[in-house]
Amino acid sequence: MASPLLLPLAVSLGDPAGVGPEVVAKCWDGRRALGLPPFVAVGDPRSLTQVWDGDIAVIDDPRHAADAFAHGLPLLAVPAAGSSVPGCPTMAGAHCSLDSLELAVGLARSGSVAAVVTGPVSKQQLYAIGFTHPGQTEFVAERCGVSPGNVAMMLAGPTLRTVPVTTHLPLREVADRLTPGLIEARARATLRGLQRNFGLAEPRLAVAGFNPHAGEGGALGREEIEVIQPAIETLQAEGWQVSGPYPADTMFHAAARARYDAALCMYHDQALIPLKALHFEEGVNLTLGLPIVRTSPDHGTAFDIAGEDRADPRAMAAAMRMAADCAAHRAANSPVPGL
Numbered sequence: 001m002a003s004p005l006l007l008p009l010a011v012s013l014g015d016p017a018g019v020g021p022e023v024v025a026k027c028w029d030g031r032r033a034l035g036l037p038p039f040v041a042v043g044d045p046r047s048l049t050q051v052w053d054g055d056i057a058v059i060d061d062p063r064h065a066a067d068a069f070a071h072g073l074p075l076l077a078v079p080a081a082g083s084s085v086p087g088c089p090t091m092a093g094a095h096c097s098l099d100s101l102e103l104a105v106g107l108a109r110s111g112s113v114a115a116v117v118t119g120p121v122s123k124q125q126l127y128a129i130g131f132t133h134p135g136q137t138e139f140v141a142e143r144c145g146v147s148p149g150n151v152a153m154m155l156a157g158p159t160l161r162t163v164p165v166t167t168h169l170p171l172r173e174v175a176d177r178l179t180p181g182l183i184e185a186r187a188r189a190t191l192r193g194l195q196r197n198f199g200l201a202e203p204r205l206a207v208a209g210f211n212p213h214a215g216e217g218g219a220l221g222r223e224e225i226e227v228i229q230p231a232i233e234t235l236q237a238e239g240w241q242v243s244g245p246y247p248a249d250t251m252f253h254a255a256a257r258a259r260y261d262a263a264l265c266m267y268h269d270q271a272l273i274p275l276k277a278l279h280f281e282e283g284v285n286l287t288l289g290l291p292i293v294r295t296s297p298d299h300g301t302a303f304d305i306a307g308e309d310r311a312d313p314r315a316m317a318a319a320m321r322m323a324a325d326c327a328a329h330r331a332a333n334s335p336v337p338g339l
């Protein structure tokens with residue numbers, strides 16, 4: 001098996017009607033200025049030609065990607081059935097986005113690519129075709145044989161990393177879903193992920209509360225006392241640098257951010273609002289706890305601007321760079337040379 005450093009990234013284009021194809025094409029256009037490694041796109045050819053007039057190099061083997069990359073955007077074609085219009089998602093497009101994701105993950109699992117970067121999919125569209133996972137994170141985990149509870153969805157930007165304990169579920173269900181065991185599992189995946197992918201020997205994790213003011217001593221809710229604090233104590237007893245629970249509203253200003261390497265948050269928006277407020281243009285979604293490296297831009301399909309040449313490629317570029325950096329870091333620290 002080739003060293004990950006010599007292999008391309010596989011980049012699934014996401015929903016063909018979204019901005020995924022456009023930002024991937026713009027990344028290839030700007031590959032030198034953006035500092036990008038060779039990559040191969042995986043998805044619908046027409047979704048690219050509709051929004052971009054650059055050169056595409058259709059290949060059938062990722063081993064040809066590195067050579068092709070100098071002359072055109074290498075593409076492993078997964079054609080979508082039916083018509084395709086930017087900004088107008090279809091069921092066929094959702095199937096195509098899922099097939100592209102499946103292929104890209106398979107390439108990473110087989111060691112044919114260094115890492116997988118997933119373009120934005122529409123969860124609503126995927127749910128409509130019978131997708132039963134909350135998101136791509138849990139799908140990739142299942143394909144890798146990892147329990148969804150043992151992975152962590154990290155959102156990372158230049159000055160902040162956050163991880164939600166619960167991900168895509170209705171807010172009214174969050175309190176019932178929070179358990180010490182789930183918090184501990186996400187925390188361990190996060191802490192080990194910081195060591196493995198970022199080289200932080202002794203990572204510091206700050207844990208958010210759930211209620212206003214972290215419960216105000218139990219007067220505004222008891223999750224901090226009954227669920228979060230016991231999890232923190234278990235993690236501390238294992239030797240991890242874990243602190244909290246902190247009131248979430250005062251965890252994200254600059255001085256607070258300097259005190260931790262990642263913030264463990266109790267629900268989706270508690271983690272994603274600060275990250276996107278600070279770093280929307282360069283935010284990366286990284287799945288920790290997998291045998292492969294998987295990243296994604298923090299933004300979604302942006303159907304409202306698809307096909308208008310307005311999509312900013314910087315978050316996709318950041319996702320590609322982070323995937324390559326994590327793969328290189330893992331390779332350098334692997335006990336087995338070449339893995």
Ligand SMILES: NC(=O)C1=CN([C@@H]2O[C@H](COP(=O)(O)OP(=O)(O)OC[C@H]3O[C@@H](n4cnc5c(N)ncnc54)[C@H](O)[C@@H]3O)[C@@H](O)[C@H]2O)C=CC1
Binds near residue numbers: 301305
């Ligand atoms: N990586 C992924 O697969 C993600 C997928 N999604 C999915 O995307 C769909 C739409 O989600 P929304 O909440 O509307 O978020 P969104 O990120 O697609 O759009 C939010 C706003 O940001 C703008 N925007 C997004 N990306 C942009 C870019 N690259 N350049 C310029 N402007 C950009 C959009 O035009 C829109 O105004 C949902 O179905 C969601 O599930 C959401 C986040 C991540």
Ligand SMILES: NCC(=O)COP(=O)(O)O
Binds near residue numbers: 134136138272285296
């Ligand atoms: N809000 C993050 C998001 O929607 C991405 O989720 P996933 O599809 O990467 O699990």
